[in-house]
Amino acid sequence: MIRTFCQHEIRRSCELTGSDWQFRPLSGEHSGRTFRVCTPNCWETIPGFGSYRGEGEYIKHFDAHGNIRLEFKGIGHFAEVFLDGEKIAAHYNAYTSFDAVIRNLSAGNHTLSVRADNRFTDQSALHVPNDYMSYGGILRPIVMENIGDAFVERIHVTPYRERGKWNARIEVCVRNVSGAELSADLEIMIGEEKLVFSHVKIPGNCQEVFTGNLSFDQVQEWTTDNPVLYTVKARFLIDSRPVDDLIDRFGFREIRVEGKEILLNGKKLRIHGFCRHEDHPQFGAALPFEAMAADLMLLRDLGANAVRTTHYPSDERFLDLCDEEGIIVWEENHARGLSEEQMRNEHFEEQAEQVILEMTAQHYNHPSICIWGILNECASHTEYGRECYRKQLDLLKKLDATRPRSFASCMIKSDICLDLADIVSFNIYPLWYHDSEPGRYLADLYDWVQDKSGGEGKPFLITEIGAGAIYGFRAPHHDKWTEDYQAEALEKQLNAVLAHDGCSGVFIWQFNDVRVSQEWFAGRPRTMNNKGIVDEYRRPKLASNVVRECFDRDAKTQAS
Ligand code: ADA
Numbered sequence: 218m219i220r221t222f223c224q225h226e227i228r229r230s231c232e233l234t235g236s237d238w239q240f241r242p243l244s245g246e247h248s249g250r251t252f253r254v255c256t257p258n259c260w261e262t263i264p265g266f267g268s269y270r271g272e273g274e275y276i277k278h279f280d281a282h283g284n285i286r287l288e289f290k291g292i293g294h295f296a297e298v299f300l301d302g303e304k305i306a307a308h309y310n311a312y313t314s315f316d317a318v319i320r321n322l323s324a325g326n327h328t329l330s331v332r333a334d335n336r337f338t339d340q341s342a343l344h345v346p347n348d349y350m351s352y353g354g355i356l357r358p359i360v361m362e363n364i365g366d367a368f369v370e371r372i373h374v375t376p377y378r379e380r381g382k383w384n385a386r387i388e389v390c391v392r393n394v395s396g397a398e399l400s401a402d403l404e405i406m407i408g409e410e411k412l413v414f415s416h417v418k419i420p421g422n423c424q425e426v427f428t429g430n431l432s433f434d435q436v437q438e439w440t441t442d443n444p445v446l447y448t449v450k451a452r453f454l455i456d457s458r459p460v461d462d463l464i465d466r467f468g469f470r471e472i473r474v475e476g477k478e479i480l481l482n483g484k485k486l487r488i489h490g491f492c493r494h495e496d497h498p499q500f501g502a503a504l505p506f507e508a509m510a511a512d513l514m515l516l517r518d519l520g521a522n523a524v525r526t527t528h529y530p531s532d533e534r535f536l537d538l539c540d541e542e543g544i545i546v547w548e549e550n551h552a553r554g555l556s557e558e559q560m561r562n563e564h565f566e567e568q569a570e571q572v573i574l575e576m577t578a579q580h581y582n583h584p585s586i587c588i589w590g591i592l593n594e595c596a597s598h599t600e601y602g603r604e605c606y607r608k609q610l611d612l613l614k615k616l617d618a619t620r621p622r623s624f625a626s627c628m629i630k631s632d633i634c635l636d637l638a639d640i641v642s643f644n645i646y647p648l649w650y651h652d653s654e655p656g657r658y659l660a661d662l663y664d665w666v667q668d669k670s671g672g673e674g675k676p677f678l679i680t681e682i683g684a685g686a687i688y689g690f691r692a693p694h695h696d697k698w699t700e701d702y703q704a705e706a707l708e709k710q711l712n713a714v715l716a717h718d719g720c721s722g723v724f725i726w727q728f729n730d731v732r733v734s735q736e737w738f739a740g741r742p743r744t745m746n747n748k749g750i751v752d753e754y755r756r757p758k759l760a761s762n763v764v765r766e767c768f769d770r771d772a773k774t775q776a777s
Contacts, residue, residue, distance in 0.1 A: 218506045219360055221537040227452070227462040230362040233277055233287070233329065234355060243332070244271035256359070259293065259352040259501025260333075268735060275331040275355055282324035284364045284394060288316045291357030291532070293502065294344040295334040301327050309568060310343055311356050311502070312529035312551055313575035318364070318394050331355060337736065342565035343551045343572070346736035348746055349494050349528070352501040357532055366395035367419060369451045369463035372405075373581045375619055376469045383436045383469050387412065389427045389451045393419040402454040403427055407447060438482050439468025439584040441522055444543030446584070466540065468584030474621045474639050479676045479721050481545075481587065487775050488545065488722025489768040490523030491516055491750070492681060495532060496731035498753045509535045513542060515751060516728060519761060520768030525625075525680060525724040528553040528593045530576040539585035546583070547623070547680070547724065549590030550576055550609070554627075557596035560605055569605070570612055577616040589613050590680075591624050594644060598628035606634040625680035629662060636671030644681030644726070647713075648706040649697075655682075655713035663719050677719050681726035682710045686760065687742060688730070688752035698742065700759040707750075707760045711767040715774075725764065729753055 219232055234256040240263065242248050252263060260266045260273050289296065293311035297304060306317035335353030337345055344351040362368075368391070375386040385407065393399050398421055403414040405427075412429040419425045437445040446466045453461040472481055479486040493512065495502045504512075509532065516524065524544055529551035539546050550572040559565065569592070580586055591609045596602030606624065613622045621639035626632045635641050643662060647653040659679070666672045686703030695701040707725070714723045730749035733741050741747070750764055751757050 218534060219358055221534060221541065222448070222464070222466055224464050225462055226450075226464070227459050228362055228364060228368065230360055233279060233359045233361050237277070239276040241274045241276065242266070242269065242271065243274055245269060256355045257357055257503040259354040259356060259503050261350075261352055261354075261501050262499065269353065270336055271353075272332060272334045272336070273353055275333070277329045278326055279329065279361070280326050281361065281363075282322050284318070284320050284366070285322055286316055286318045286362040286364050286368065287329070288314055288360045288362070289331070290314045290359065291355075292331060292333050293335050293352045293354055293356050294341065295336075297332045299330040299332070302330075309341070310551055310572055311351070312531075313572055314357075314579055315575075318392075320394060331359070339562065340564060342555075342559065342562040342568050345555070345559065346734045347553050348733050348737060348739065348741070349553065350496060350501070350732040350734050352503070354501070354503065356501070356503045364394065365455075365460045366397075367391055367393040367399050367401065367453060368461045369453055370424065371578065372449055372451050372463055372465045374407075374449050374465070374467040376467065376471070377619075378471060383433045385431050385433070385467075387429055387431065387449065390424055391419060391427065391453060392424040393421055396421040399455065402457070404452045404454065405429065406450045406452075407431055408433075433469075436469045439470035439543070440482060441543040441545065444468065444541060444584070446540055465582050466537075467582040468540065470584050472587040472620055474676055477674060477676050477719065477721070479587075479621065479640065486545065486587070486721065487771070488523045488678060488724065489521050489771065490525055490545070490547070490722065490724040491519070491521050491728040492525045492527040492724050492726045493728040494527055494731040495535075496729065496753070498732070504532070506534050510538060511755065512728070513538050513544065515755060516544070517542065518765070519750065520765045520772065523547070523722070523724065524728075525549070525590070527727070530572065530580065533580065536580060536583045536585060540583050544585055545587050546585045547588040547590050548576065548580060548586050549593060549625075552592045552595055554593065555595040557599045557601055560596055560602055566605060566608070570609060573609060573612050573616065577613065581617065587620060588640060589617065589620050589622050590642075591622070593625045594627040597624065597626050597634040598631040600633070603634050603637075607637050610637045621676075623678070630665045632670070634671070635666065635675075638672070638675070640676045640678060640721075641666055641672035642678040642680040645679060646682065646684075648709060649684045655710045656716070659713050659717055659720075663717065667719075676721045678721050679714045679723045682714060682723060683707065683726040683748045684710075685742075685747040686758050687747055688756055688758055691759075698747070704759040704763045708763045708767065711764065715767060715771040725750060729755060
């Protein structure tokens with residue numbers, strides 16, 4: 218499955234990922250050997266490659282002809298792509314899509330080679346040894362599309378209310394891949410409403426953005442209780458003949474900050490969330506759609522209404538599910554815990570800003586995304602770090618002024634970037650990394666924020682709080698790493714956060730146990746981050762009952 222809805226009625230597309238791929242390691246003891254695999258695939262799931270850090274090649278033979286577009290949804294984490302031996306694309310970072318357009322392909326069988334490299338090098342400022350795993354391989358689907366001389370590359374829909382009515386500003390980007398100027402018509406439909414651009418001219422090898430507005434008399438808003446989605450269709454016609462199209466989805470909803478509140482359609486938003494890594498012992502980061510859907514059912518059952526995509530943009534199919542389920546999403550660019558020295562890597566700013574560009578362009582229409590985040594626990598306590606935060610938060614605002622921006626900080630009482638964010642967010646671990654009493658610790662931090670920190674008067678979120686537990690480890694002593702301790706700690710932590718009237722909510726760290734890179738390790742039992750409320754196989758720990766009770770109780774309190 219590519220998306221949970223049909224993206225085309227005219228353009229032909231098919232998923233190239235699936236069976237009948239070959240994997241060849243290009244370094245190490247196994248180089249030269251060939252393995253039959255199915256994709257998407259993280260090579261760490263191939264027997265003998267559990268800790269393989271190096272280069273690998275995935276090969277697929279397929280039939281095609283004419284103009285084709287290949288879209289790669291996620292390759293970990295340096296990618297180079299070759300078609301019939303010719304390089305057609307390169308990309309860094311595993312968590313955003315990239316594409317290649319090939320013109321006038323001869324009819325017949327062709328060979329696609331996807332080379333992935335998951336090594337940690339100076340060229341990689343974002344994928345570094347860390348408290349999560351940087352897997353190698355084809356993490357997300359690859360799609361082949363048959364296109365003509367031009368195709369509708371993207372549609373962005375910005376719903377907004379004006380004089381009591383809902384409107385939508387629509388931007389459609391069309392790419393002319395032929396060498397000659399094209400004269401064409403463009404139709405954009407939302408329900409019965411239609412915009413028509415007639416006899417538009419697009420120069421050869423150029424792209425044009427067409428913008429228009431539509432008004433609506435009667436719409437249903439997207440809310441967490443009633444997440445109504447609408448379909449937008451763009452059709453591209455040459456000589457009145459439809460030659461290409463693109464379909465996307467959006468929701469009529471408005472998210473904004475007012476004083477210390479986050480408002481969804483004018484109503485105060487209360488976050489009962491989890492931080493979620495894309496990780497599974499059988500699939501690595503290449504979770505199949507069914508596994509994502511199962512995670513969301515579990516999250517719902519735990520009383521959650523929100524997910525924070527830690528620490529990188531999410532698979533768009535998971536976002537589709539969040540759109541359909543009315544789950545609030547904080548989506549962030551890719552970074553975790555980078556020191557000032559790591560942020561001074563010559564590639565850091567360009568790589569981090571590129572993720573923002575791709576994340577906002579590719580995920581713009583998802584109504585579930587209500588907060589954009591950046592740079593989890595990076596050096597926001599330093600002047601150099603501040604410059605990076607400022608540039609990235611400014612870039613986010615330029616690309617999308619409709620969503621509030623934030624960053625999760627661990628610079629307790631030393632953060633110097635809070636004035637740059639719309640929402641103030643902190644990661645705290647009382648009862649785990651320090652034995653502070655959660656209520657007092659939170660109140661002390663909150664009071665510091667309100668005292669001319671630059672974050673005073675803004676909404677305040679706890680974006681991480683939690684404790685570790687090894688699944689199945691129970692003991693009368695209830696010491697750390699027992700499920701008993703985790704349950705007791707979470708109860709005190711959640712009660713403290715949800716009782717604090719300055720908090721708009723919480724994202725628990727974390728939903729599921731995840732593998733960490735052995736190069737980072739940091740004393741993690743099992744080379745895993747064991748703070749999941751469910752383990753890596755999604756088996757619930759004792760703390761899951763505590764979370765459900767706390768979230769349900771708070772939901773009732775808020776509703777009363
Ligand atoms: C940090 C970090 C998380 C995780 C967590 C932990 O808050 O943002 O990625 O590493 O600590 O488990 O300690």
